[in-house]
Amino acid sequence: MPTEMVVARVGWLTGLTQALAAAVIAERWTEKALDELAGGVGPDGRNLPVKGYKALRRLGWGSMGEPGVYVSDRVRCCADEEAARALRLALHRRTIIEAILRTWPENSRKRTDAEWAALREALPADVPVAEIRHRTRQVQAISDAGGPFPAGITEAEDAPFNAAQIVLAAADKQLITVARTWERTVELRVQLPLLERPASTRDWAWHVLPVNLPRNVPGDALKICVPTLRVNNNQVRVDLPFEIEIPFAPASGHIIAAGFDWGLNTLLSATIGRLTPQGRVESDGRPLSYDASVVSAKLHRLRGHREDLAAKRRHYDKLLTGLADDDVRKPELLASRDRTDVEHRRVCARIRHLNDALAWNAARWAVDQASAVGATVIYLEDLATLEARGHRRGNARLSGQVRGRVVDAIGHLAAKAKIAVVTVPARGTSKFCPRCGDGKSALMHVLAPDRLTRRGWKWAYCPACGLSCDRDRAAAERIVSRGLLGQKATFTDRKTGKRAIRAIVDGNVTRVRRAKKATRAIRRARRSGTDLHPRPESRTSRAKTGPTRKRQTRVKKMTASQMPDRRPVPAPILTVGNRPAGQAPQTNRRKPGRTGLVRDFHHRTGFHKVKASPVLLLAEYGTGSRHATPPGTLNPHGLG
Secondary structure (H helix, E strand, C coil), X not given: CCHHHHHHHHHHHHHHHHHXXXXXXXXXXXXXXXXXXHHXXXXXXXXXXXXXXXXXXXXXXXXXXXXXXXXXXXXXXXXXXXXXXXXXXXXXXXXXXXXXHHCCCCCCXXXXXHHHHHHHHHCXXXXXXXXXXXHXXXXXXXXXXXXXXXXXXXXXXXXXXXXXXXXXXXXXXXXEEEEECCCCEEEEEEEEECCCCCCCHHHEEEEEXXXXXXXXXXXXXXXXXXXXXXXXXXXXXXXXXXECCCCCCCCCCCCEEEEEECCCCCCEEEEEEEECCCCCEEECCCCEEEECHHHHHHHHHHXXXXXXXXXXHXXXXXXXXXXXXXXXXXXXXXXXXXXXXXXXXXXXXXXXXXXXXXXXXXXXXXXXXXXXXXXXXXXXXXHHHCCCCCCHHHHHXXXXXXXXXXXXXXXXXXXXXXXXXXXXXXXXXXXXXXXXXXXXXXXXXXXXXXXXXXXXXXXXXXXXXXXXXXXXXXXXXXXXXXXXXXXXXXXXXXXXXXXXXXXXXXXXXXXXXXXXXXXXXXXXHHHHCCCCXXXXXXXXXXXXXXXXXXXXXXXXXXXXXXXXXXXXXXXXXXXXXXXXXXXXXXXXXXXXXXXXXXXXXCCCCCCCCCEECCXXXXXXXXXXXXXCCCCCCECCCCCC
16 A cells, blocks of 8 residues: 555544544633542542543543544543543643642732742642743733733643644553554554544554564564554654563662752753662762753754744734735735744754753663662752752753653653652752762852852862862762761652652762772882882992992083973974874774763763763772761751
């Protein structure tokens, strides 16, 4: 069968399900219907099922086909599932908007501490601050536009948009079957319509779609699940989930951990910490960083281009509203508007692709660093309590980062490596000193290590102990300290499986040197003449060889300007004559390797234009003196 025909028939199927789901969503987009769905109880008094299409049918909200168009009950189940997912997602937004409306502040741009406390009590747990501000601005924009103050989500938003896709997980074997033919191929057998508007069962037929598994799907996958079909760029896209066995990672009992900070200077800054039997946290002092400033600059340029195209498209729409249908200028404006819309979609696709690539690459680097040092847990800042403050330029850069996607990718890849991912409170990690702070000694944020009197945000200096290091590095040490010292209070969400430490337990981190190599000690002993290799005693006379010759002392010649022994740059290749002194140009140098260990074909490292610390194995810590103070106690006020 030609590919164009298969694409057309899959498009007809997704179009039918999209129309059915859109009709259900538009009909039930009322406060009364959302209250019934949020209640979780059907008209008969029984709890609603977990599956969306069953819950809608128990409420009596099942989809109905158009007159004259035949759609099987299995296809309507898929449409009901799509509508149920959209309505259940709206319930989460509805809870946030209702809490904001009940606790509306006097100044929506800046809430007081009491107003924040009242809002937190009305909101569910773990709602990010950024989402709260977005919903507040959404309500404020409606009020500023001159409209009535919204009473709920149905007045603040339009009905949710559902994509042109079909979730075949809601169907049974009478609509879709999945069979694994070979190790890297899967055969989908699905019913597709033969017409855009099928009138009977004769207009439906079985089609066999062979699918090649990508390289990220392991050959020993336990199960290939039912996919989701959609059409994109005149191609059939198959979202094919699969199941693999994930080893269990304990929530506590960790000795070596990796702490990652969402930095202002870099996307990720990390450090490695170890918990001693005495209850102290040690760090080897090696800084780890993932700098994606070049990629972030490109994303910033693309976002600016996208905003310009959106403004241009709105300008065309405004011009078209004032023209009559028979105006000669309307076809030209329509063509310009269509070209702008196509360019806008293309830029949006580029931004999404670059964000996904950056998120998975950063997650791959983070998991590789933890695996190389033998860490069993990764500690991250809790995004729900993290908010960018201060400079507007820094806020814009932080809001454009893909933190949520990086967290999801780290959780996905760390689960494969049997590494736990735990979030810790972010408040105060960059404020206090990780050496002597313990929640008391505040850091000075300066411009540079040699400019301690100039206030800035890049460098951290402690006037009490003299610590001078990168701000993000100091924050990473406090994060790993909070995680290791407070791991007994790790909370695991039963629904999502995410782990978090909500109580703040602060303790100082001591930096311990690594063990020195024996060759270095031998060289130093030979130069210094210690007991390891004593120098021979000098003799004034020798019985067999005669008197000892006097040593000639060299006179150091002082010159105004000394020429270097070797050229600081490679010497050029000469075809005639002798080559001058210097390093010869190398034409067979080794190509630089990747920045991490590559174990996953799909999520690989080596992302272009990214400066990341190389993945190195962790050496043994030194046995020198440790000056860390005992860890702090639980802070009841929640301050770092």
